[in-house]
Amino acid sequence: MPLEHAILGFLNFQPMTGYDLKKNFDRSVANFWSATQSHIYKALDELEKKGWAESRLIPQEGKPNRKEYHITGPGRVELRHWLVTPLPLPQVREGWLIQLFFSHESSNEEITALLQSRKEAIQTKLKTLKESVSTPKGTESNGLARAHRLWRLTLEYGMAYYEAELAWLDQAIEQVRSLPQLENK
Amino acid sequence: MPLEHAILGFLNFQPMTGYDLKKNFDRSVANFWSATQSHIYKALDELEKKGWAESRLIPQEGKPNRKEYHITGPGRVELRHWLVTPLPLPQVREGWLIQLFFSHESSNEEITALLQSRKEAIQTKLKTLKESVSTPKGTESNGLARAHRLWRLTLEYGMAYYEAELAWLDQAIEQVRSLPQLENK
DNA sequence: AGCGACATGTAAGCGGTTACATGATTCT
């Protein structure tokens, strides 16, 4: 389960509360894995049950108490093991391809509009990705070079992916324009 | 919900049982949307509740009875509407990018092996896609040209996607090889 | 004798989302 292991990954860096984790998710891995607060809290319970993390209460004044989780020995072992174990390719699930597939009764213009709207959505996604890669947040100090380059790689993956899709969309829009029109209707 | 609408798409072509639908899913859209039998039966119940499909029992001898579903008027309206309504981009969820992101404590060799194994998985996926595009199953007769070309487009999307990922993988493997090694360990 | 095609479903569980609930402090 990537969520649990992502949490372990963060805890391996430093102890955190569920709240801290949420912020870290949003800041660093939201591009390829988002998590809701409630989901994170559930996962933390699970991690504690499995003995991969432990929590301790840190009382605070004026603010709610912190329930800080830290990774355990077995947690580190598990994390290291998971990190080098290839994940199976999950089932592809692209609803909009279903639309395209069954669009033979739509007009060429309707299909083009559908593809065009997807193109715009992808373009804005690509734009925000490009912005986040050009603003290197965080202190790029001493030992971080390695982690930083891996982080960049994940961003580059996203960009390559979106750019490939845009190229396909352009070509698909061209093809749809020259499709034989429907007879009936 | 793409599953329900995919079923409507098939029923719009001709009346079918859950069993027939499963076969059609496996044959034609499995590349981008797979469905289990149990899931299809549930969705058919739903469709009937919503009035988008109706069933009738066709007794058979020697074989189990067929419960054949056909699309209704409102079902057709719904399908046409859904087909031209852009879907929101779903959350990206790539577990293996989580692995890459947290791999800064793995050795360069371990990271390369991970990417390499993904490369092989993608290559076999691409190969089967290429095979299915070169064996044009089904009668390519008169009115099918339009539907057939849309089907081809979906396959081309898959191929473009996998090829882009392979290109990225090659480049990523190169980069990882030249990463500064870990100090500690 | 055993497997695959034909045909229908139920039940349990899992990963994830959305909505709800609470409450002090600090900044605008």
Added chain:
DNA sequence: AGAATCATGTAACCGCTTACATGTCGCT
């Protein structure tokens, strides 16, 4: 006065998967 930040969770639901259950016919 109102919003944002800090901080924790529960409950309900949803889409989907996996496992289970049943039974005939025809082919090898």
